Amino acid sequence: MMSKIRILQAIVAGLTYLLALLTKVVVSQKGRPHQQKSAEEEENERFGLSWRVAVEANNVCPWRTVPPRCYHHLQNYMCAGQYERDLNLVVEHILIYASQIQLSSDGMDAWILDVDDTCISNVSYYKAKRFGCEPFDSTIFKAWIMKGMCPANPAVRLLFNTLKERGFKLFLLTGRDQATLSAITTHNLHTQGFVGYQRLILRSPEYKGQGAVKYKSAIRKEIEREGYRIWGNVGDQWSDLQGECSGKRTFKLPNPMYFIS
Amino acid sequence: MMSKIRILQAIVAGLTYLLALLTKVVVSQKGRPHQQKSAEEEENERFGLSWRVAVEANNVCPWRTVPPRCYHHLQNYMCAGQYERDLNLVVEHILIYASQIQLSSDGMDAWILDVDDTCISNVSYYKAKRFGCEPFDSTIFKAWIMKGMCPANPAVRLLFNTLKERGFKLFLLTGRDQATLSAITTHNLHTQGFVGYQRLILRSPEYKGQGAVKYKSAIRKEIEREGYRIWGNVGDQWSDLQGECSGKRTFKLPNPMYFIS
Incomplete structure (x- = not known):
């Protein structure tokens, strides 16, 4: 009888051990980022990717x-690292392209960079607007801009510095209003490490109300008229990169949160 | 003593039941697409997305x-549904754009469509080439093409038919060699439901060896010279969409497997 009890005790001990082991596996799986999603969540995730x-x-x-x-x-995309990864990969390819350019000694090799969500980031503002699911609010956005607290996109700051060191003349071209946002933009860029650029160009009264493609094309045309060769043009909006004198090569940085025509 | 054994038997039964339950949970989780990935697999997945x-x-x-x-x-992207989802969403947006166009009565409203991996699919060939991780093999590719078995991309066939019904004149423009692939391409397109297009244009000897942008620009220029208005231009390569006379609006269909300059 005693041996029977011992056998049963051994079985119980073994089962308990297996149970503990399995519980651990289940718990560790539950704790992972890939927890089970509902069919609707899966569907939205796939749609988000396509979008x-x-x-x-x-x-x-x-x-x-x-x-x-x-x-x-x-x-998830904007806050869990993939956005930065995407930015890094694009900058990597911009630097490959830039490294193949033979600069001339006349100092007229130029590069265009957009400002918002290119050099410096407005993700903080858009976070509060559900990453663009809620409509743009110009008053709140202007209040955010006026803080002068937009952080740098580190990958773009690296690009900026590398291009500058190679001898490109950097033109920062933004749709921000010159009359009201010139000082704070200059300050914000400076505190975030964007120093030593050739020119910061904001939207002057004559371009007010114009679409970005038209306005930015006109400015780039002017830059080329001065004799500069625009080797590259980097922005988060297609309207930064379309139109005339768009540059020998354009690069579209990721931005799924808003669209500027 | 007997009651002790009964208690132990009950415990064993209970534990066995729990064990079975947990095993089921683990197995069902293992069967899901979101199984545990190694850090390297996670890293590659994220890189693949960025790429x-x-x-x-x-x-x-x-x-x-x-x-x-x-x-x-x-x-996973090409075979588990996301590629088709991406294609569907782009076609949805092309149709929104097309629906806003006022066609004239002169029959000169045109649309350009690429053939390979736009109308018809070469995913079968690329599957054997590890989705482009292995180098392109022109002999094997030609053998695949000569079968005339490229299946339609259903989303693009829907686009084709909708544009045709709306009255657009459809030009299928491909870099395929006219001398050797004209008959099989016509046949393949026909069996896959691409009928009623205005013209299928393959690469004639005078364009041999030319880059896609130059060749396709020259053909589109010719089409415009005939008086057609190119409202839209759809292809899976940027070289389908760049250059002269690219169309009032271009649409880039997904293709992460190869690059044609």
Whole structure:
């Protein structure tokens, strides 16, 4: 009888051990980022991915807000590292391209960089607007800008410094209003490490109300008229990169949160 | 003593039941697409995502093969539904754009469509080439093409038919060699439901060896010279969409597997 009890005790001990082991596996799986999602969440995730790729390839017709079902995808994309990874990879390829350029000694080799969500980031503002799922609010946005607290995109700051060291003349070209935002923009860029550029160009009264493509084309044309060769043009909006004198090569930085025509 | 044994038996039964339950949970979790990935697999997955987005936005410098670490990401992307989802979303937006166009009654409203991996698909060939991680093999590719078995991209066939019904004149413009591939391409397109187009244009001897941008620009220029208005231009390569007379609006279909300059 005693031996029977011992056998049963051994079985119980063995089963308890297996149980503990299995519990550990289940708990560790539950704790992972890939927890089970509902069918709707999976569907929204896939749609968000499609939306983002379509936006980056400029396939989406002009849009005012991000489809609400993309919210969780964009939140994850913007805040969990993938956005930075995407930025880093693009900058890596810009630097490969730049390294192949033979600069002349006349100091007229130029590069255009956009400001908002290129050099410095407005993700903080857009976070509060559900990453673009809620409409743009110009008053709140201006208040945010006026703080002068937009952080640098580190990858773009690295690009900026590398291009500058190689001898490119850097033109920062922004749709921000010259009359009201010139001082704070200069300050913000400076505190974030963007120093030593050739020129910061903001939207002067004569370009007020114009679309970005028209305004930025006119400025680039002027830069080329001065004799500069625009080797590269980097922005987060397709409207930074389209139109005349767009540069020998353009690069579209990721931005699935808003669209400027 | 007997009651002790009964208690132990009950414990064993209970533990066995729990064990079975937990085993079921673990097995069902293992069967899900989101199984545990190694840190390296996670890293490659994220890189694959960045790579794909960079390619679609035309940020990657000319490339011959896909980085090998993207293989699993691309395999999953091309074969598990996301590629079709991406195609569907782009076609949805093309149709929104097309629906806003006022066609004239002169029959000169035109649309350009690329053939390979736009109308019809070569994914079968690329599957055997690890989705572009292995170099392009022109002999094997030609043998594949000569079968005339490229399946339609259903989303693009829907686009084709919708544009045709709306009255657009459809021009299929391909870099395929006219002398050797004209008959099989016509046949393949026909069996896959691409009928009623205005013209299928293959690469004639005078364009042999020319880059896609130059060749396709020359053909589009000719089409415009005939009096056609090119409202839209759809292809899976940026070289389908760049250059002269590119159309009032271009759309880049997804293709992370190869690059044609």
